[in-house]
Amino acid sequence: TQSFRITLLPGDGIGPEIMAVTVDVMNQIGSQLDLSFDFQEALMGGAAIDETGSPLPEATLETCKQSDAVLLAAIGGYKWDTLPRHQRPETGLLALRAGLELFANLRPATILPQLVDASSLKREVVEGVDIMVVRELTGGIYFGEPKGIFQSETGEKRGVSTMAYTESEIDRIGRVAFETAQKRQGRLCSVDKANVLEVSQLWRDLITALAADYPDVELSHLYVDNAAMQLVRWPKQFDTIVTGNLFGDILSDAAAMLTGSIGMLPSASLGADGPGVFEPVHGSAPDIAGQDKANPLAQVLSAAMMLRYGLDQPAAADKIEAAVNTVLDQGYRTGDIMAEGMTPVGCKAMGDAILEALA
Numbered sequence: 001t002q003s004f005r006i007t008l009l010p011g012d013g014i015g016p017e018i019m020a021v022t023v024d025v026m027n028q029i030g031s032q033l034d035l036s037f038d039f040q041e042a043l044m045g046g047a048a049i050d051e052t053g054s055p056l057p058e059a060t061l062e063t064c065k066q067s068d069a070v071l072l073a074a075i076g077g078y079k080w081d082t083l084p085r086h087q088r089p090e091t092g093l094l095a096l097r098a099g100l101e102l103f104a105n106l107r108p109a110t111i112l113p114q115l116v117d118a119s120s121l122k123r124e125v126v127e128g129v130d131i132m133v134v135r136e137l138t139g140g141i142y143f144g145e146p147k148g149i150f151q152s153e154t155g156e157k158r159g160v161s162t163m164a165y166t167e168s169e170i171d172r173i174g175r176v177a178f179e180t181a182q183k184r185q186g187r188l189c190s191v192d193k194a195n196v197l198e199v200s201q202l203w204r205d206l207i208t209a210l211a212a213d214y215p216d217v218e219l220s221h222l223y224v225d226n227a228a229m230q231l232v233r234w235p236k237q238f239d240t241i242v243t244g245n246l247f248g249d250i251l252s253d254a255a256a257m258l259t260g261s262i263g264m265l266p267s268a269s270l271g272a273d274g275p276g277v278f279e280p281v282h283g284s285a286p287d288i289a290g291q292d293k294a295n296p297l298a299q300v301l302s303a304a305m306m307l308r309y310g311l312d313q314p315a316a317a318d319k320i321e322a323a324v325n326t327v328l329d330q331g332y333r334t335g336d337i338m339a340e341g342m343t344p345v346g347c348k349a350m351g352d353a354i355l356e357a358l359a
């Protein structure tokens, strides 16, 4: 039996609901494929603030560092929205990414044929879409200095965030993106705002220079405003997209809607070595929390990404993805991916259907 240490961070809102479903799925896969998962649950986000005062307690980061992979659900909620920035759940998430040096965030947007009609776009636009967004995750305007709310000379307050990238930060995310594109259709689109921002000019220059090392990849560039428009106009033009932290955050939510719901999108956050963090692209959905309405599939598919990219268990990942496919074929739909005339199932019932499909 191969054994893996996995830290679970259920977090807030719908987090614990979708995590519970996913742990059941992992345990069933484990017993079928003779893998054993040693789950350690730890506090993170609002749940951690309530218990310890900190959104990412030292003990949680330590537990994560000691594990083979980290499975995170979602953090945040109204209750903590008015806390000072350093105490907010979101700050804990940024500290986790920085603490584990997870500079590369892979966010696949793949349209499953069963859900084509759940998209808000026309069938012919979304059918067959298969995009990988490679988002830089530990730099850019999320982390640049100076940052803060300062008193200006005129007595006015001045809010400051700084978009900055160093050569080495651009180089390492660029390499991940080119290598990702090599394993896919071999087309890479780099998204920036080089017509206005110096930081983007450096980004474009360095990504362009990197292309020489990857002659088999066809590189193109788009300004981010145009990229947002192209994503909804004709998403099939994209294979792999590489972009900075903020643009990647925004474009991946837009890409999510191509698939019918943000409740479908998993992600993998990876560093040079050490454990990765695997989490849905969506947040804690406080508007539907505690009502058994959440779509658990982004979380379940994040576990599949964990098995594939973090634990080198592609067979287990394949099985989970196949089971998700089966339940969608069988017509199971949570409210967010329901087409007209369908009856929604809850989060738990969706989980049970996956367990049955696995068995």
Ligand code: NAD
Binding pocket: 014, 073, 074, 075, 076, 077, 078, 090, 093, 262, 263, 264, 279, 280, 281, 282, 283, 284, 285, 286, 287, 288, 293, 294, 295, 296, 298, 336
């Ligand atoms: P959100 O992604 O939580 O929700 C946006 C909308 O999508 C809501 O209507 C929600 O009900 C719906 N939705 C999201 N996930 C769903 C699912 N699995 N099934 C069905 N519907 C789903 O974004 P928001 O409302 O802007 O943010 C809520 C909180 O989550 C905030 O505190 C935010 O900071 C936080 N957040 C956390 C993460 C994370 O933990 N990685 C990501 C994004 C937002």
Ligand code: IPM
Binding pocket: 076, 090, 091, 093, 094, 249, 281
């Ligand atoms: C995401 C979220 C986070 C981000 C927030 C909650 C810090 O929106 O994972 O996409 O902006 O990266």
Ligand code: MN
Binding pocket: 249, 250, 253, 281
């Ligand atoms: Mn986001």
